[in-house]
Amino acid sequence: MGILKYFKDIFSGLWNLLVGLSVTSKYFLNFKAVTTQQYPEERLPLPARSRSMIKLIYDGEKDQFNCVACLMCAKACPNSCIKLEGVRQADGKRRMTTFKLDFSTCIFCGYCVEACGFDALTFVSEEYENAVYKRGSLLQDEHAMKWVRQAQPIAPEEQKKETVIPAVVGA
Ligand code: SF4
Numbered sequence: 644m645g646i647l648k649y650f651k652d653i654f655s656g657l658w659n660l661l662v663g664l665s666v667t668s669k670y671f672l673n674f675k676a677v678t679t680q681q682y683p684e685e686r687l688p689l690p691a692r693s694r695s696m697i698k699l700i701y702d703g704e705k706d707q708f709n710c711v712a713c714l715m716c717a718k719a720c721p722n723s724c725i726k727l728e729g730v731r732q733a734d735g736k737r738r739m740t741t742f743k744l745d746f747s748t749c750i751f752c753g754y755c756v757e758a759c760g761f762d763a764l765t766f767v768s769e770e771y772e773n774a775v776y777k778r779g780s781l782l783q784d785e786h787a788m789k790w791v792r793q794a795q796p797i798a799p800e801e802q803k804k805e806t807v808i809p810a811v812v813g814a
Pocket residue numbers: 719720721722723724725744748749750751752753754755756
């Protein structure tokens with residue numbers, strides 16, 4: 644009985660070794676499927692809805708932030724990370740003048756983004772290198788958080804729809 648177990652253990656060990664080597668060999672010989680990413684030269688795009696950084700949306704056409712200083716984001720924030728001020732302009736509309744978000748206490752819960760009804764706050768996926776040497780650098784203002792939304796490319800089908808000229812009835 645003892646000698647049988649002895650050889651069984653040797654066979655089991657060899658089998659496990661072969662299984663491990665077969666997995667290694669598969670990746671070693673498959674040169675096309677390179678999985679190593681040469682960061683930071685290569686940067687993998689994150690999913691569009693990833694919560695990397697919060698930004699203040701700036702409307703390039705109107706040359707102003709979308710924020711109207713309604714304070715809803717500051718009230719929704721469970722950690723009181725947001726401080727902002729605004730003024731009422733001559734046209735009666737409110738505009739944000741200063742906006743500060745302390746990312747050192749932000750937990751990226753997204754309540755502020757959800758609370759904003761003016762499309763003024765958003766998460767962006769492309770900025771994920773948020774490490775700093777000093778904690779104070781995590782306090783960002785409206786200039787650091789300024790973000791201009793990229794124009795969405797129009798799909799070919801949509802372009803066709805837009806260029807179709809309606810037929811004139813009775814012509
Ligand atoms: S993500 Fe959450 S914690 Fe961070 S500023 Fe917004 S509401 Fe506050």
